[in-house]
Amino acid sequence: MENIVKKVDKGLTFLEENVLFLLLLFMLCTVFFGLTNRYVFQEGIRWGEELPRYLLIWATFIGASYGMKKGIHITVDVITVYASEKINRYMRAISYIISIAFCLTLLWIGVPYIVDIMRSNQVSPAMQLPMYWFYLSAVVGMFLMLIRLLILFVSDFVFHEEIESHDAMKLDNSVGR
Numbered sequence: 001m002e003n004i005v006k007k008v009d010k011g012l013t014f015l016e017e018n019v020l021f022l023l024l025l026f027m028l029c030t031v032f033f034g035l036t037n038r039y040v041f042q043e044g045i046r047w048g049e050e051l052p053r054y055l056l057i058w059a060t061f062i063g064a065s066y067g068m069k070k071g072i073h074i075t076v077d078v079i080t081v082y083a084s085e086k087i088n089r090y091m092r093a094i095s096y097i098i099s100i101a102f103c104l105t106l107l108w109i110g111v112p113y114i115v116d117i118m119r120s121n122q123v124s125p126a127m128q129l130p131m132y133w134f135y136l137s138a139v140v141g142m143f144l145m146l147i148r149l150l151i152l153f154v155s156d157f158v159f160h161e162e163i164e165s166h167d168a169m170k171l172d173n174s175v176g177r
Contacts, residue, residue, distance in 0.1 A: 002159050009069070009151050012144065016066040020059055027055040050126040054134045061141025068148045089157075096153045103146040110139040 034048030067073050080088050114132050122131040155161045 005151055005154055005159070008147070009155075012147060012151070013066070013069060016062055016069075016144065020062055020066060023055050023059040023062070027052045027059070030055070046126040050124060054124070054137075057134060058137040058140075061137045062144060064141055065144035065148045068145055068152070092156060093153075096149055096156075100146060100149050100153070103142045103149065106142045107139060107146065110135075110142065114139055 030048065030052050034045055034052075037048065038044045064073075080091060083091070114135055117132040117135055118130070123129060124131055124134070
């Protein structure tokens with residue numbers, strides 16, 4: 001089972017990293033093209049602001065899942081710094097369970113919402129693309145984050161592996177030295 005979890009983790013990481021790279025690259029190219037068109041050729045493009053906005057939304061939700069893997073989400077660690085490892089373990093379990101419940105709740109609310117938007121045939125103003133493609137980013141992001149949380153939970157509590165974390169305070173203190 002540990003092999004399966006590691007393969008899923010590795011595959012999910014590969015997917016997230018590459019999709020994020022492509023989304024941000026495409027967003028950069030779109031913004032550059034729009035600015036060049038506007039200021040060099042004196043002609044704006046209608047979708048020049050809309051497409052990067054929707055690409056950023058997709059990158060945000062996929063990046064949230066990737067951030068969960070890297071341990072770079074904002075945390076309040078006043079108690080965990082001074083607590084024993086046993087208490088920290090319980091607190092991590094509670095944190096995982098609450099986060100998993102949050103993802104499941106958003107999926108439970110989000111999927112019917114996406115279906116309703118699909119039925120409404122609502123389209124984006126400039127590109128005339130179906131709006132459900134853009135709202136789908138939240139559902140996909142929550143699904144990826146749910147998988148990521150389950151991987152972290154199993155890795156931490158079943159296999160007793162140390163979870164990757166980037167402590168911002170340690171990073172900030174090492175910058176000026």
